[in-house]
Amino acid sequence: MIEIMDLSKRYGKFTALDSLNLNIEKGSVFGFVGQNGAGKSTTFSILATLLAPTSGSAYVNGYDVQKDSKLVRKQIGYMPDFFGVYDQLKADEYLHFYGASYGIPFAEREKLIPQLLDLVNLSNKRESYVDLLSRGMKQRLCLARCLIHDPEVLILDEPASGLDPRARVEMREILKELKSMGKTILISSHILPELAEMCDTIGIIDQGKLVAQGSVADIQSQLRGERLIIVKVHGSSEKAVSFFEDDPNIFKLALLEDGASFQFIYKGTAEEQTELLKRAILNNLAITSFAEAETDLEDVFMEITKGVELT
Template sequence: MSALLEVKGLRRDYGALRAVDDVTFQLEAGSILGFIGPNGAGKSTTLRILATLDSPTSGEVLLGGHSLVDTPDRVRPLIGYMPDRYGTYDDVTVYEFLDFFARAYGLTGAKRRQRVDAVMGFTGLGPLADKLTTALSKGMRQRVALGRTLLHDPKLLLLDEPADGLDPRARIELRELLRALADQGKAVIISSHILTELAEICDTCAIIEQGRLLATGKVGDILQQGTSVTAVELSVRFAVGTDADAVWSRAERLLLEQPRVSRVSREADSLRVGLELEPGAEVKPQDAAAALLAVLVTAGLPVCAFGPRERNLEDAFMTVTKGRLA
């Protein structure tokens, strides 16, 4: 399958500052790509170029085989762009807001009304049609912004920090909407510096820092980078009561005394334990983990969960960027 979007050697300089440096990747229709990086990494600049709101210093971007650089007017109808900050208008209802932008996109008559109604139905905004946009919650305003982005039925969606500031329920609802859009065949790029919110929705990801793309590919492949058969990470949880701090501290000390434990750190509700095995050693990872569990139980610590710790996008980001950039 040929890629819907092809980004080749993209570069953007602002005087002496190189904001985007030789970024290259592809995206197929029906895929969601997580554009991952810290603030200032070049995510928004890249998205603005892809939205034809900025011009690259060099490089090429093809959307559906057409150049964004040479023929921006031809590809703009294929793009839906949702910036990280957007405004609403005073004394305008949700329906009036979407209807205004539908007119701006050139939709007229019955087609415009049908499209606005369809977008409101898809985003769940129908019950709020007559409500002022300024009276909406953050999550509902995000839905309105997404609805505006969808009015002209674009093939490529560019969403810059779409879940920023949303409560957990609104994040889940937004995630479901984006997955539904991908299932419709749209290509979606979501930029974020909050990696956990991307892990459950994206099937591909691109890691960028200081303008340089350090890794791109399927999420599963990215998560495997830096893993080793001689290094194992475990997650340990304890049933604790009023003496929680004492239990955690005692467990940390005991674990660090074990010969194969390389590090112990406390996470939200568990201990993250790193095991290092010697290359070629006869001890298998599962046997080393079992021995460690026996030590904890024998010491009388109230272990309630013990097992391998799954890598996430934060781990992958730290692995990919470690030692790569000064």
């Protein structure tokens, strides 16, 4: 659905985007993670036909963003990280304006707008002036605007930034709904755990380069080659601890507060991990749970981008 090949953007000597390669499947949700100035918004702007790349190519649904920019605009719904609204325009008129901008006839817009407002939980704000809405409501209205021409791809640049926790949850629920509708969503955010929950794939971008891509677990193992395992035993954990301590792939073993659980970092392969569990069972250890801990995406992100000085 979205294909990016060797995409670069330079401003004089500054490289905002450095040979970015990316492939996003139809119907998937791709999360773009990176520090401020890493190149996320530059990538989104190029895909939204707002910025010409210095070199490389990008395709949306098979259309080249440079050669077929008008066709690309039909395919995408773009929500920038910062956007304004018109004073003295009502929510209904706001959506009518953008609907008309996509050439949607008035009668069709009249049917569409209530549905979209319902989707973003703003039905009761149809006659409200846009500039009087709260930030969260404006974000949701902007999302409704993105959907007015039923695009296949949504490019959402930090849609949850500046929102309070409740508004974030509402936004997340709407995005889940859109995902279930089969939209391909490209989203950037600093709220990493939320991305982990929502996205099929995550790309970490740093200084214009994609440094990691895959599921959260993939990225972690790809970059660290290690997993955090939590083991729970029935009764005393002493015997189990001494068994696991002897394994050369196990590091930083630590007992947890409940006394029956402990955790360690495992650096072996998946096959070795399976063998370890088999041996533990054969040694009559009363293991009730042996599981990889949920990945802390913040930690992964910090580790990947650590020590990088932004220019």
